[in-house]
Amino acid sequence: MKCLIIAAGKGNRLSRTGIPKPLLPLPGLRLIERTILTAKQAGVEEFYIVTGYRAQQVEDFITQLALRRKLKVHFVSNDEWEHKENGVSILKAKNYIKEDFILLMSDHIFEESTLKDLIRGSRDKGRVVLAADFKIEENTLIDLNDVTKVQVNDGTIQNIGKTLKVYNAFDTGMFYCTPEIFTAIEESAQNGDTSLSGGIRVMASRDKAGVYDIGKRIWMDIDTPLDWKKARRLLYNNLIKPEDGWISRKINRKISTRIFTPLLLALFKRITPNIVSLISAVAGILGGIGFILHLPVIGAIIAQIASILDGSDGEIARLKKVQTSFGKFFDALLDRYTDSFVFFGMFLYVISSAEITTLLGKMAVPLIYWIFGLALVGNLMVSYTSAKSCLLYTS
Amino acid sequence: MKCLIIAAGKGNRLSRTGIPKPLLPLPGLRLIERTILTAKQAGVEEFYIVTGYRAQQVEDFITQLALRRKLKVHFVSNDEWEHKENGVSILKAKNYIKEDFILLMSDHIFEESTLKDLIRGSRDKGRVVLAADFKIEENTLIDLNDVTKVQVNDGTIQNIGKTLKVYNAFDTGMFYCTPEIFTAIEESAQNGDTSLSGGIRVMASRDKAGVYDIGKRIWMDIDTPLDWKKARRLLYNNLIKPEDGWISRKINRKISTRIFTPLLLALFKRITPNIVSLISAVAGILGGIGFILHLPVIGAIIAQIASILDGSDGEIARLKKVQTSFGKFFDALLDRYTDSFVFFGMFLYVISSAEITTLLGKMAVPLIYWIFGLALVGNLMVSYTSAKSCLLYTS
Structure with a gap:
């Protein structure tokens, strides 16, 4: 045509x-x-x-x-x-x-x-x-x-x-x-x-x-x-996905579409979505390290920033119309590893924090093992279940 | 036609x-x-x-x-x-x-x-x-x-x-x-x-x-x-999948196609693949419990049996020509949870085994945390990566 x-x-x-x-x-x-x-x-x-x-x-x-x-x-x-x-x-x-x-x-x-x-x-x-x-x-x-x-x-x-x-x-x-x-x-x-x-x-x-x-x-x-102003707002608002969860819609997506993504696009004109995925992953790892170093507040803040940044890669891809299967795959993989590392960092922090273990009493250690085991597996299973069901039921 | x-x-x-x-x-x-x-x-x-x-x-x-x-x-x-x-x-x-x-x-x-x-x-x-x-x-x-x-x-x-x-x-x-x-x-x-x-x-x-x-x-x-005999053998041999890994081809698939699946079909004529998936999952959970109860050899044997049984559900589905998307999904989900539980059971055993921690020396506890964290995440990521890449690259 x-x-x-x-x-x-x-x-x-x-x-x-x-x-x-x-x-x-x-x-x-x-x-x-x-x-x-x-x-x-x-x-x-x-x-x-x-x-x-x-x-x-x-x-x-x-x-x-x-x-x-x-x-x-x-x-x-x-x-x-x-x-x-x-x-x-x-x-x-x-x-x-x-x-x-x-x-x-x-x-x-x-x-x-x-x-x-x-x-x-x-x-x-x-x-x-x-x-x-x-x-x-x-x-x-x-x-x-x-x-x-x-x-x-x-x-x-x-x-x-x-x-x-x-x-x-x-x-x-x-x-x-x-x-x-x-x-x-x-x-x-x-x-x-x-x-x-x-x-x-x-x-x-x-x-x-x-x-x-x-x-x-x-x-x-x-x-x-x-x-022009209206169009900018419209394009950013359109980045909110119908499948976004509550936290994403109410917090992360608002910050990413209003601050992070516009800022990244303004500062680095040639930035690619995969670079943003990588930055988000590095931030996540830093968040996990924060927990490991017994700096839970800093770790949590960095992890939250990583989570918001994790929306920006897809937003930039859609805005620039450069979505690729590889980009989605790369992002999904990094996300899973990063999330897992943050959980693991939290676990190492909690298990070695005398305050928390004292607070939890005699059963503290097994309790912490079970909670983090379930969290780690449950988190990965959400993504796995979603991918597997799409794969089996859409073909 | x-x-x-x-x-x-x-x-x-x-x-x-x-x-x-x-x-x-x-x-x-x-x-x-x-x-x-x-x-x-x-x-x-x-x-x-x-x-x-x-x-x-x-x-x-x-x-x-x-x-x-x-x-x-x-x-x-x-x-x-x-x-x-x-x-x-x-x-x-x-x-x-x-x-x-x-x-x-x-x-x-x-x-x-x-x-x-x-x-x-x-x-x-x-x-x-x-x-x-x-x-x-x-x-x-x-x-x-x-x-x-x-x-x-x-x-x-x-x-x-x-x-x-x-x-x-x-x-x-x-x-x-x-x-x-x-x-x-x-x-x-x-x-x-x-x-x-x-x-x-x-x-x-x-x-x-x-x-x-x-x-x-x-x-x-x-x-x-x-x-008739040749045909039986042929049908069982055809159950080996090209994507089966080394362990599966050399051990699990041999036992499942020669012993478990024929036995299940002989004993329970009306057995369905989903029931076998469930039996395999229960066996896996029992294996994990074996580890938790500090019976590692029994736990390992039961877990291995579960792993072999996990081949039988698909084999029965293919032999009976009753493959369904739900069956594949159900099996995949149970497998991931069961595997994770076995890993977790092993972890609880190892971390509370005085022998092993003494053997590993001063760094025993963090070492065990890292090894099992990596194993748990890595194992789930194999399945996730495979499902996600199929989803992204085949559509």
């Missing part, structure tokens, strides 16, 4: 940052980097990227990215970006794309599954399909003055535009396009409207514009510094 | 056992039970079973089996079994099977994968395909005087029969048949030959008989008491 991404505009409201909008940094990835890598995960194989404002800088960045992540990328130049609307950017690709394709905006963030479903969905031949958001009441991430509104009736677009008064959905900026879109935009342009919405209106008038309902999924258009 | 199984003959050379040949007991399953369940695993959905000698007894048994294992079974009666050859048994099913089907002999044992590949293999329309064994030199499981020989040229059967002088393969008794086989046998019968081989020769004369090379896979035709 080919994908056309519009990255030609200046993004006036964000231009004071001095960075072309597609290169705006978000946690782990630049804005367009996230768009491209998410699209790749969703099944896109080849990219056509329309550049305009600061084209060279944007293209240099993407060329580097393409080399690093083995992407097939072509650039399409739009020298009219300053004076015409976004439909013109699409027209520039007319000679390169002769089949159905995906159209994305470089300044939108979206979920991989939304695009995956848009690509896989069934559709009538020759029909453009817009991924539409029908959560017009609940969606607080959009700017009502700026969002493109859509009036949909029975799965078909009736009207589309920013100034629509009657509408029931938002345009998420994700389209499944057929080559007919080019002639539709040309027709609209002849009537003075060079916008993509103009082209979609032409398609709609031919009953060739449908929608795909994105359901509960979220997306964002990043136009203002406030949007 | 439908499957026709011939189970009409008397099996003279085995008849002194007093049991109709299809009901001959093999480890875990009767002869025809194994044929049926293996075929089901390979993808057969519906069975047509031709009965003759002691038909009622055979049918009663299979009806019970069908209820227990949810099989779709039809019986086809052959009252001419005593005086005519096996082609007649096939002809009796002519009115019931109108499409391609699998033809099997009730007295052959074979590997599931052989039949699976025979079913899935590509073939020319209207062609009968025989699963042929080209290992005519290496195969020591067959009786050269009795086996049906095949002369194959360029994947096509040239000739087939027991008395063939020139041949390059054996007939394994497994066929992918088209309904044309019925008219071919009829034609052969008109010329006085009521055998299946006669029918195949007719098909071959029309260039409609091909072969599928079973490669290194093994199979057996069970005709004599010696065959």
Whole structure:
């Protein structure tokens, strides 16, 4: 599947940052980097990227990215970006794309599954399909003055535009396009409207514009510094996993997504998840040593820090979209060994602490043996049971 | 896929056992039970079973089996079994099977994968395909005087029969048949030959008989008491897994496949693998208690017995063809807990044994802590690593 991404505009409201909008940094990835890598995960194989404002800088960045992540990328130049609307950017690709394709905006963030479903969905031949958001009441991430509104009736677009008064959905900026879109935009342009919405209106008038309902999924258009802030928060909040336990949700994940991970990404731009796994393991070992050295409070604090850091490796992997099986395996192994070592350190501390053994009385020693034996085995068995059952019951 | 199984003959050379040949007991399953369940695993959905000698007894048994294992079974009666050859048994099913089907002999044992590949293999329309064994030199499981020989040229059967002088393969008794086989046998019968081989020769004369090379896979035709003995040994030997470790291959598996599993199957006909898992776990716990009670030799012997028994549950599951995900999970969990308990029992014994601690000198106690900590964690980590890596790398 080919994908056309519009990255030609200046993004006036964000231009004071001095960075072309597609290169705006978000946690782990630049804005367009996230768009491209998410699209790749969703099944896109080849990219056509329309550049305009600061084209060279944007293209240099993407060329580097393409080399690093083995992407097939072509650039399409739009020298009219300053004076015409976004439909013109699409027209520039007319000679390169002769089949159905995906159209994305470089300044939108979206979920991989939304695009995956848009690509896989069934559709009538020759029909453009817009991924539409029908959560017009609940969606607080959009700017009502700026969002493109859509009036949909029975799965078909009736009207589309920013100034629509009657509408029931938002345009998420994700389209499944057929080559007919080019002639539709040309027709609209002849009537003075060079916008993509103009082209979609032409398609709609031919009953060739449908929608795909994105359901509960979220997306964002990043136009203002406030949007940018919201997007950062959104991306970090999305790192919380549904399977996270109580401690993780209430404490660890909050600290890792708000402090540790942002800090690591800010301090070490090129940090990899496996390095973070290793740092977390070293911290865990230090925590265990703390206990062995009869410094239980320091040991406990370091072990807790290790436990929080242990969330950051996966968070960085997901933010940077560099999840690998090896990374998951490496992390899981280090975690088990580190946890066990911390337990063992605690055991050595407790068994050699005169205070505690006196407190526990005559049966202190066997009691401590049993408690730590059960803790050590029980802790490993949680992970083992989970892995084994997934293995046996999902294949 | 439908499957026709011939189970009409008397099996003279085995008849002194007093049991109709299809009901001959093999480890875990009767002869025809194994044929049926293996075929089901390979993808057969519906069975047509031709009965003759002691038909009622055979049918009663299979009806019970069908209820227990949810099989779709039809019986086809052959009252001419005593005086005519096996082609007649096939002809009796002519009115019931109108499409391609699998033809099997009730007295052959074979590997599931052989039949699976025979079913899935590509073939020319209207062609009968025989699963042929080209290992005519290496195969020591067959009786050269009795086996049906095949002369194959360029994947096509040239000739087939027991008395063939020139041949390059054996007939394994497994066929992918088209309904044309019925008219071919009829034609052969008109010329006085009521055998299946006669029918195949007719098909071959029309260039409609091909072969599928079973490669290194093994199979057996069970005709004599010696065959029966060989088959028992073969089935037990097949329980040795390629991933079994050294201790398992050299000691545990030998004892479990030669003594424990045969004994359990002989003593408790209805024993289930999960019960054996439980018995093995109880034995392991007793072994651990032996150590705790300062009876290390008895503890070690019981723990070793538990370890051998731990092979029997899977062996019985495979022999009876009742492997389940739950069974594997249950066994794996019990094993980990049992192993850990044995280690813990050893630890309690060693740490409280004045002899050993004196022997180890001043550092005895921390040394023992570290050794058992490493052993406990290391042992669990072997299983965890294996499960986790399978999970991450096979999906």
